[in-house]
Amino acid sequence: MVERVGVVGCGLMGAGIAEVSARAGLDVVVVESSEAAASAGRTRLEKSLARAEAKGKIANGESAADVLARIRVATSLGELVDRDLVVEAIVEDEAAKVELFKKLDRIVAAPDAILASNTSSIPIMKLGVVTTRPQQVMGIHFFNPVPVLQLVELVPSLLTGADTTERARSFVEGTLGKQAIDCQDRAGFVVNALLVPFILSAIRMYESGFASAEDIDRGLVLGAAHPQGPLALADLIGLDTTKAVAESLYEEFKEPLYAAPPLLNRMVDAGLLGRKTGRGFYTY
Numbered sequence: 001m002v003e004r005v006g007v008v009g010c011g012l013m014g015a016g017i018a019e020v021s022a023r024a025g026l027d028v029v030v031v032e033s034s035e036a037a038a039s040a041g042r043t044r045l046e047k048s049l050a051r052a053e054a055k056g057k058i059a060n061g062e063s064a065a066d067v068l069a070r071i072r073v074a075t076s077l078g079e080l081v082d083r084d085l086v087v088e089a090i091v092e093d094e095a096a097k098v099e100l101f102k103k104l105d106r107i108v109a110a111p112d113a114i115l116a117s118n119t120s121s122i123p124i125m126k127l128g129v130v131t132t133r134p135q136q137v138m139g140i141h142f143f144n145p146v147p148v149l150q151l152v153e154l155v156p157s158l159l160t161g162a163d164t165t166e167r168a169r170s171f172v173e174g175t176l177g178k179q180a181i182d183c184q185d186r187a188g189f190v191v192n193a194l195l196v197p198f199i200l201s202a203i204r205m206y207e208s209g210f211a212s213a214e215d216i217d218r219g220l221v222l223g224a225a226h227p228q229g230p231l232a233l234a235d236l237i238g239l240d241t242t243k244a245v246a247e248s249l250y251e252e253f254k255e256p257l258y259a260a261p262p263l264l265n266r267m268v269d270a271g272l273l274g275r276k277t278g279r280g281f282y283t284y
């Protein structure tokens with residue numbers, strides 16, 4: 001049973017993973033890279049839980065404060081020593097994740113602890129092989145916003161033990177009440193391998209002047225019943241993350257449809273990262 005959860009990174013995804021774990025009654029430690037980032041992470045958690053409380057979404061008659069009391073935001077990875085499961089949710093950068101998995105392998109003490117990554121596109125094997133326990137390393141890939149979206153992709157590498165995958169399934173489906181699909185360890189797994197080339201095609205269409213951002217998005221919302229259009233979705237994901245995922249997919253498959261369009265690269269260079277910076281394809 002997973003009872004003590006660790007999360008590394010308290011950004012968009014890490015805060016969401018910490019929140020759903022604490023709302024399911026688990027004890028959570030989240031580690032950020034600096035005091036400033038930890039403080040931003042705490043604010044993110046407080047705001048999201050306040051929204052959930054206002055909508056009456058917190059279970060068991062609990063308040064946002066009850067849930068927050070189960071989450072500790074720290075700045076030292078040493079705080080993860082007693083965790084049963086650690087989910088890494090730092091930037092989508094292979095070198096940074098490799099360094100982190102080497103450290104987690106040294107720090108997390110329980111011999112059967114699961115070391116998971118929320119990566120969208122980096123092969124799980126690259127993270128497993130830098131540890132002494134690749135049989136306990138796998139992808140547990142949540143979707144944004146984590147408190148709202150039901151899906152989690154379970155991604156064992158070739159070296160992941162079947163018992164690790166089954167414990168992760170029981171955590172995701174039994175404890176968190178989410179729904180899992182099983183994926184092979186290929187860049188993008190199931191959803192991003194299909195979704196990212198679609199978003200990139202929308203960016204190319206906009207970049208070519210073929211249609212406005214609003215009309216592209218309205219087209220998919222009204223004509224294909226998507227809840228939001230691809231450019232609004234890219235802004236929600238974060239254009240830096242969208243670019244990083246495209247690059248991992250391109251690196252893996254060498255298909256032009258995965259190549260980041262020049263406009264996406266220029267927007268990231270400019271710091272126009274979407275909702276999180278207030279401007280992307282739209283202004284927020």
Ligand code: NAI
Nearest residue numbers: 009010011012013032033037089090091092119120144237
């Ligand atoms: P983000 O930029 O919002 O958050 C990343 C956080 O990690 C930042 O708060 C940063 O301070 C922290 N961080 C960076 N290096 C660290 C380190 N060494 N130790 C501790 N904290 C560190 O990014 P986001 O969107 O939360 O993405 C995180 C991961 O989740 C990435 O691997 C991404 O591909 C994946 N993901 C993102 C989704 C999205 O829609 N944004 C959806 C599903 C997965």
